[in-house]
Amino acid sequence: MSAPASGRGIQHPRLKALVLVALCALPAAGSILMGLRGVSWLPLIAYGAVSVLAFFLYWSDKRKARTDRWRTPENVLHGVELAGGWPGALIAQQVFRHKTRKVSYQVLFWIIVLLHQVFWIDQLFLSAGLFSLL
16 A cells, blocks of 8 residues: 555554454454354454444545545444444554544544444453443
């Protein structure tokens, strides 16, 4: 894949890769455990598939932004992130330098990431106690 248009590439790639791995640790562990316990492999498959979808939606939206064409609505991007595509979205944000400066977008994006972390902490360590109350 070629470098972003700015020519600078991803800044601090090792640090960002480490952050991505750390953020993916709980969802990956939880999804794998669910599969190994015979509950379902769907979460692991969904994280991968929806992340690929998110990555390509960001790529498409960035291309459209450069040519002043109709854009992908932000609520669609956030919906895909919420459905499990946040890892792909995070990678795409860095690769394409897209949606990284808009504070309101980033706040909601990181809330979505936090929700996924809380869900898996609950599933792995709290015996689904928080979500059993819902």
